[in-house]
Amino acid sequence: MTTTTVTVTATAVALRGISRTYGRGAAAVRAVDDVTIDFPRGGWTAVMGPSGSGKSTLLHCAAGLERVDAGQVLIAGTDITAAGDRELTALRRTRVGFVFQGFNLIGSLTAEQNVALPLRLAGRRPSRSVVRDTLAAVGLADRAQHRPRELSGGQQQRVAIARAMVTRPEVLFADEPTGALDSTAARSALNLLRAMADGGQSIVMVTHDPVAAARADAVVFLRDGRIVDRLVGAGPRAVADRLATLEQ
Ligand SMILES: Nc1ncnc2c1ncn2[C@@H]1O[C@H](COP(=O)(O)OP(=O)(O)OP(=O)(O)O)[C@@H](O)[C@H]1O
Numbered sequence: 001m002t003t004t005t006v007t008v009t010a011t012a013v014a015l016r017g018i019s020r021t022y023g024r025g026a027a028a029v030r031a032v033d034d035v036t037i038d039f040p041r042g043g044w045t046a047v048m049g050p051s052g053s054g055k056s057t058l059l060h061c062a063a064g065l066e067r068v069d070a071g072q073v074l075i076a077g078t079d080i081t082a083a084g085d086r087e088l089t090a091l092r093r094t095r096v097g098f099v100f101q102g103f104n105l106i107g108s109l110t111a112e113q114n115v116a117l118p119l120r121l122a123g124r125r126p127s128r129s130v131v132r133d134t135l136a137a138v139g140l141a142d143r144a145q146h147r148p149r150e151l152s153g154g155q156q157q158r159v160a161i162a163r164a165m166v167t168r169p170e171v172l173f174a175d176e177p178t179g180a181l182d183s184t185a186a187r188s189a190l191n192l193l194r195a196m197a198d199g200g201q202s203i204v205m206v207t208h209d210p211v212a213a214a215r216a217d218a219v220v221f222l223r224d225g226r227i228v229d230r231l232v233g234a235g236p237r238a239v240a241d242r243l244a245t246l247e248q
Pocket residue numbers: 022023029030031049050051052053054055056057058
């Protein structure tokens with residue numbers, strides 16, 4: 001008889017004492033300073049803080065886009081800080097999804113081809129139905145053949161979300177996903193993220209926008225590279241007030 005061991009953790013991403021410093025000597029900036037936090041599985045966490053507080057650096061380290069100088073990053077129990085470059089690349093392609101403020105779609109490819117790209121990069125033959133279903137899930141079934149310039153900003157961001165989701169990642173990381181959108185398109189993108197989180201998708205999102213942060217399950221606040229507070233179930237007003245005190 002063969003036994004299969006499946007590790008189920010309640011934590012999507014665990015950061016254990018991580019630090020990241022840019023530059024050296026007098027010019028050194030400690031962008032992330034000894035941060036320990038668990039991002040829960042199936043939960044949506046927003047990361048806020050003043051400009052330069054280390055939000056993007058934290059997100060990039062948590063997603064394996066940047067190496068940490070110290071500490072450990074565990075994604076669904078796997079220590080990615082122990083991974084070699086090739087392993088880390090494979091892990092980024094299959095186990096995490098990333099959505100950026102500027103969408104980062106490839107202009108010469110159709111929506112469908114953009115969504116299929118992570119599967120191709122992971123060496124898998126993209127199934128047309130999987131790609132179409134993923135586009136349908138973001139409400140763009142009828143835009144599969146459009147190129148990014150033929151889509152609105154909100155539609156482009158939804159293609160980017162579909163691209164991030166096509167590999168069924170354990171965690172979706174989003175860096176200012178609504179930063180380039182008008183309020184209607186932003187609301188639509190946030191509704192989509194909310195529905196994904198309600199369906200069990202783990203999401204970690206950096207944002208400046210209290211309205212966006214308030215749609216998450218919890219908001220953590222950074223200052224000078226350290227986590228200084230966490231709010232659960234707070235509305236936009238409470239989130240904005242907390243951010244304002246950190247910006248003083
Ligand atoms: N590649 C880099 N080289 C040098 N310093 C950097 C680099 N990236 C970030 N920093 C510095 O690290 C600190 C944290 O930057 P980071 O972009 O993580 O902050 P942030 O909170 O995301 O800021 P913002 O809200 O303005 O985007 C800042 O002081 C920044 O200048």
